[in-house]
Amino acid sequence: MSDAEQRHAPGKRWSLPARIYLLGAVILAAGWIGGVLIYLLAASDEAGDLAYGPGWKRQYDFQLERIGGKAAVLAAEFSQWFSDLWHGRQLAFTVAILCTGIALLCFFVAREISLAADRDD
Structure with missing residues (x-):
């Protein structure tokens, strides 16, 4: 039985790289599905800037700069x-980007473990 057949044979345990790769795929799918659901269910954020009236941001920034400087x-x-x-x-995009990054990290780790195992053989 070849090495590839042993890794995925019925009743056999999956190798560590295969499990990490599967974990990455699940995280990617769940993150994007969650992101789409959040985007569809979230209320529009467009009215948030007008809550205090026009020009409030400039006045706030001016007062803050007087008190704490540009760094503040x-x-x-x-x-x-x-x-x-x-x-x-915005949370939908944050979830999708974070899950994509975590999934890419899982894919990278699985690939490196697999390459290291192939070098050892």
């Missing part, structure tokens, strides 16, 4: 951007 403004903008990743439709 940049930190506040980064914090706002990062917190926006976890709400509404």
Whole structure:
């Protein structure tokens, strides 16, 4: 029986690279399905910027810069951007991208383990 047949023969355990590859495929599929569902079910985020009226952002930035300088403004903008990743439709893209990255990492690890095992044989 060849090595490939032994890895996937009925009743036999799957090799570690095959299990990691399968894990990556499941994570990828679940992440994209979850992302699509979140996107379809999330409310539109377009009204969020108008909640305080036009020009409030410029006044806020000006006051923040007077108190804490440019670094405070940049930190506040980064914090706002990062917190926006976890709400509404933006969350769908965040989930899809994170799951894609994790799946790619699983595929890479499975490939490296498989190549290392082939070198040892």
